[in-house]
Every structure is written in structure tokens, then in C-alpha cells.
Amino acid sequence: MKKYLSLVFLLYCFICCSQDKEKSSKTSAAAASILLADPTIFYDNGTYYLYGTTTAETPLNGNGFMVYTSSDLKKWKGPAGAQNGLVLKKGESFGTQGFWAPQLFKYNNRFHIIYTADENIAIASSDSPLGPFKNDSKVPMFASGKQIDPFVFIDEDGKKYLYHVRLTNGNRIFAAELKEDVSGIKEETLTECISGVLPWENTQNVSWAVTEGPTVLKRNGLYFMIYSANDFRNPNYAVGYATAKSPLGPWEKAAENPIISRKDIGINGVGHGDVFYDKNGKMKYVLHTHFSSSDVSPRKTGIIDLIFEGDKIKADFKSFVLLTE
Template sequence: MRRNVLLCSVAALLIAFAPAPAAAHPDRTTDATYHNDAATPGADPFVLFDRASGYYYAYSTEGAGPGHHFGIYRSPDLATWEHLPGGALRAGQDGDWAHDWFWAPEVYHNPDTGLYFLFYAGRMNRNVAEHFRYPDFEEASKVGVAVSHSPAGPFRDIVEAPIDYHPYDPAYHDVNLIMDATQKKPPATLEEGRTAPLGTYIPFIDPNVFFDADGRIYLYYSRNAYRNWVWDTDLGKYVEESNIYVVELTDDWWHDPAGRTMTAIAPVHRDANLAPDDPPGTRKDGFVPILDYGSDKQSWENAHVDDYADSGGQKKDRRWAEGSTTVRTVDAHGKPLYYLTYSANNFENEYYGVGYATARSPLGPWRKNPANPVLSQDPAQNLYSTGHGSVIGSPEGTGLYYVHHGRPSTTSARALYTSAMHIGDGLAIHASTSDEPVPRGVGPLTLRTADRVLRTTPGRPVTTTAHVRSAPGAEFDLANQQNRVRATLTPAAAGTVAVTGNQVSVTMTGPGTARLTVGYQRHLADGGYRDVANTRRHHSTPVAVTVPVVSR
């Protein structure tokens, strides 16, 4: 069955899959390629296409400058990333309701108000008992929201507090209360675990906001594994799990032109788990379960269920379902079909990978696909720990990509990777470290120099600046090793040429004239460089410019 009309959020609905300027000439493109070289540090990337600037922006758990949280990168092509100074949040001014574990930033743009909203997770440092009942609650994570008029930030917290949401699980036996201080070894039997008191507050991370076509807004998140020991009947023991849940949001925050209204959960979820005998003022909010292991078992998610024994008691037996992204498609019969990507296993492990589930409603029921994982380690390509990404479209709207983190070795730091994605009879992600075509709509490319004519005297260098832009108007960072400009002088004996980044310098040996040709090249996976051309039907035109040089 064919799928079409893919929408991943209001940002994607209005921007990423809408035609960019290049779509007016669908037969015009470029033969430029890219390869995943792991040269850009990053983790948990979320990518937004900003139509106004033509740039893709990637927001990362890692990569912020001193005094900031969350790195920001931008790219004209989803491959050549430019690191922006600072970061999304200014430490000491925003995000202060938390003290660490600043994770998984995601940004959504409302073109009607011009505002950009940053959702992020953090671990609380104050009022922990107020939110989680116990002051020593270990993983006291919640989600904050900040706003900016620019995708480059800085973002400011709407309020100096996380979202007013207190998810509570009334059916959970809180076995942590009958465990020792290390909190690593749960009860040995289910019967013993059931002696623990019922009910616990849920810490949560990895926010993903989904804007459905009917205008309703949903917040998907990962329940931290902490305080979620689940009895595994197959293994005959407790395993601590993170699961994926969802809660509906109101929309007044989204439409506030001043950006001063804090994000809030829909009234139907507020105090949905309140018991009749709870004291006045108690908050126990509801949630809708989306994914958990026991309801839909897949063995690839079991990489860490024996970590306690394998580590000599230093680690817990755990499972993870985290880093979700939800997208909406419409099938050939006009019926909506929702896809949710998620990551499983520990992000530090080479077995970290991506699966997906489908549903006919944002609230489910969701079923995992038996083909999972659809993205996982590939030692033949030196690719490990692949996961926690986001779905984004090509500039002209016909291609899909999953931008995620991975590692070139089992001991390397995380880096940004861009993998082509396809939704047809299922969802497929094409992981590659070889040369791949840049997304359609990035080209045709333009190369311009700051000077139309260079004038100099013999022996005196003269310099011009080269600028390479995508069809939507974003400029390439020529300091990124995937890009390079090549410059030649004709006749060659007329002088010498030097290139540093986007600076091209010519030194003429004597009086006379010459032609400086500046061309654009892309780095290849084999280490070489290749000239780039724009293509139109059966014709190709080098991405290059010629500048006269006059020496007197």
C-alpha cells in the first residue's frame, strides 16, 4: 500500500514538507554528494527546517559553549553542519529549575506568531519532594519550555519551572521503598515486590510534540526507567524499564503571540489518577501508555537485561524505549496512519538502535513492526550506537531523512548522522557512510565572489571571498571539511593562488590580465574531492565563477 502526505508536526506541516523555492524547477538539481563522516559532535539531535533562512537547525544535548545548555548547529543540506556559538539556553538565566541532565532538546516554529518553542528535559534540584513525594528521588526529571524569536536562540524559559504536569502511576508497586540504598537489586520474587506500597510519581524525559491535522497537540515522552521495575515472566525477575507515554496539551500557549503562556496539559489528564481519599491539594495526573516491552515483546531490546550480573552489581537490569518521534501519513484510502520511531537499549552501548510502531490514532493502540530494528550498528561501515533522531523532509518535500547520532567506533563520542528514510509499505532507514546524493531541493547551488574584478599590482596579494548558497538561500560553511572551493589562474604562469576556507588570494607575478576560476567541491568518502555541477535534464553546469584579475 502506498503512503503519502507525510506530516511530522506543525513545523513540518508548514515548513519542512512545503515546497521551497527550488521546487519551482523540479528538474533542476545538483550532483553534490555527502557522506556521514562523524565530524560534527552531537547527541539526541532534533532538526527543524527554517524556511525564512533556508537553513536546517539541529539542536543537540551536547555541543553547547561555556555557560549554555544544548548545542545548536545549522546546515543548508543536512550534512555540512556549522556550529553556532553559545547554545539554546543561557545557564544561570534559564533552565534553573533543573541542575543537570539537560537532555533531548526539540524546537517547533509557529509561523503565525514567528515564535520558536524549545522543549527540553532536565533533572530537578529544588522542591523534589513536592513533585515526586520523596526528597531523595534519584531521577527527578521533568520537561521545561522556552521561547525565542530566532531559531538560533537564545531561548528564555516561559516560566521558571517545568510544565505543570505530575504524572502518577497508581498501579505500580514502588519496590524502591523495600530495596537497599544502592537501588540496584530489586526483590527476587513477584510476590515480594507486591508487598511494596502502591503508587509512584513518574519522572519523564525526551519530549516530542506532535501537532495533528485536526489541530490537537500531543506531548510524547519517555518515562524514566527509575521507579519502574517490571516483572518479566520469561526471565523470572524484575527489569527496570523506560516506556513511552503521551498526554494531550492545550493550544493556548501555541497561539499566544507574546510567548508568555506556559504549555499546559489538557484538562482531561489533570488529576485523572486522583484517589477519592487523597488529601486536598494532591496532584495525580494521567497519561496514555504508548509503548512498553511486555505488551509487544521484541528480543532486540534485551541488550541490558543481565547487566546486574555482568557488571558485578554495578549496573541495573534495564530496558529502554526513548527518543520517540511521531509522524502522520495518509494512506491510499485517505485514512490516517501514524508512525512512531523510538530508540532502545543504552545509548552508550553499540547495540543502541531504532524501531518503529504504527497506529490509526495518536493515542493508539500502537504495534511495533516485526522488521525492527530498522536502524542499528553496522561494523562493516564502522557505524555504532545509532539512535535518538528526528524525521525531517528535503527542501522541496519529496524526500525524508532521519537525523540521528551514532559513533564511528564503540569508544568514540557521539556525532551527527543523516540517513535517508522512506515510508511506503512500512518504514525504512538507509544508514550509509558512503557517498550519497544531497537532498533534492538543496540545488541548484550558486557560487558568487565578493568582487566582480580583482585589481592589484605585481607581487601584492589581492583577496576575494567566495560564497556558496543552496537553492533556498542558505550559505555553506566552507570551513566544514565536506566543502571546499578550488581556484585556478589562467594562464597559470600569470601568478599564484591560495585558498583558505572561503578566502581566495591571488598574487600576480607581473603586469597583465588573467582569469581566476573559483569552483565548488565536495569531500568524498575515499578522502578525495570532486567538482560539483548543477544539473538540468541532460545538461550539467559546473558550480563555478570566473573573475578577471588585472595587474598594473
């Protein structure tokens, strides 16, 4: 009986030690990795600013938006926001939870952050990319419905467009021209752009198909929309693009989609990012991945080079790198 109890005790110790080692290993990996989902990078005056979705599993507990900074895209410091690491803090702008998918842009010599909170879109401004960003009215951009994943594109003629996702019979990407003061949209211009109807966009064949995370750029008179498809928890979350001759479409999806997927990168859940250009003018895409092959969250942040070949976008898979502090 004593031998039996001793064996049970030893087995218990072995299991506990194994679990502790696994937990320690994950904690160590998380500490080294930058854990921002739906990331965006803004370059200004020699510094790269990295923002993204934070959750309870990431530093500062998802109570707003944090920022990391870098001068070379390799060494990152942060959280570096003006409010104890945060650039936008819950309670000082619109939103009580679900601070998702920020984008930073500069307009009228002010920095603006457009973001999702409470499954709605709001905009706040600051004198610095480090914040603090505030929205004194503390109201969302839209009065009804649910909208997420905003992206502002300013065209060559100065007109501004808001690309975003509306939660209506699936996550569908819409676009509309913004008012001059970027306080809202011109409702008569609201247009549906992209929905998940292709096999790669809905690999689990769910009734609520997901297309989201739009980023828009223009080259040689042609508009390119890079977007992600599938639920972010799906290992097959992936990136594709579409083109149009007008900022409001119609959009034609690329035949070679998806252009970034787990098949290419070797990591689950790659997608929902933003295009930016480095100090040498090289086009890059910052995105997130699942934490591991078994865990979705906290999601890791990575960067990959994008290349134009004529009117097609391709990813340089050898350039992919996960970001670390």
C-alpha cells in the same frame, strides 16, 4: 645497568608518544565531527538548524543548547546561537544540568524549544531559531516524577500531543494531549505507548528495559512512532517503529524492527534522533552514534534517508553520513 636504564627510558618515551598520538588523533577526529547526541533538525526559510544534547565533552560544556546551521545539509557552521553559541543558556530558563533531547517547533508565530533538564521536561520560546529561548517561570512542565525525551506532534485537526519517556519500571514511552497553550498536558489523556519487551529492545536482558527518543508523524491517516531501544551505552542501541490509528494508540510494533542498527550502519550505538524533511520534501532521520568502537562519548551526529514502502518505513543505508563542521 646503564643499558637497562636506557632501555627503560626508551620504552617510557615510546609509550608516552603512542598515548600522545592516540589522544591527538581522537582530538582531531572530535574537532572535525559534530558532537551532538539526541539530535533534531528544524528547517525554516532556507536554513537547517541542528540542535542536540551537549555534555562536558562538547563545546560550551553542556550549559544549555547550541545550534549549528546549514543551507545544504553538508556544510555546517556553529555553534551559532544568539548567546555565544547557545540558543538556551543555563540560568535563563528551567534547569541546572542534564540538558538533553531538545525539539524545536513553531506555533502561534513563535519558536518553541521543548527539552529535558534535571530529568524533567520544560518548554521555552523565542522570536528566532537562534534564540535566546527563555522560560520566565523557570519551572518544569510536570510537578512530580521524572520525564525525559519530549516530542510535540501537531495533528491535522490542530490538537497537540506530547510524546515523552517516563522513568517508571524502565524507560517507557507515554503520550498525552497538550493544553491549548502548551503549558501542560490534559492528565486524563495520559497513555502508555511503548515499553521494551522484545529481544531486540533489551539485548542485555536488564531489569530496567529502555525505549526512548520518540518521534511521531502521520501518513495516509496512519500514525508512525519511531523510537530507540536499549541503553544508549549499549552497542546494540537501535531504531524501530510502531503504527497506530490514533495518536494515543494502541501501537503495533513493526515486524521488521529494528530498521537501523549497527549491523546496518557498521557503527555502534545508532539511534535517538528525529525525522525531518529537506527542502525537496525528502524524508530524513538525524541520529547519533558512539564516538568509536571503544568509546561511547562524545557521540557523533549523522543523517540517513528514510523511505515509505506502503505502510512500512525503511532506511537507505547507503545514504548514511556523519556530519562535520
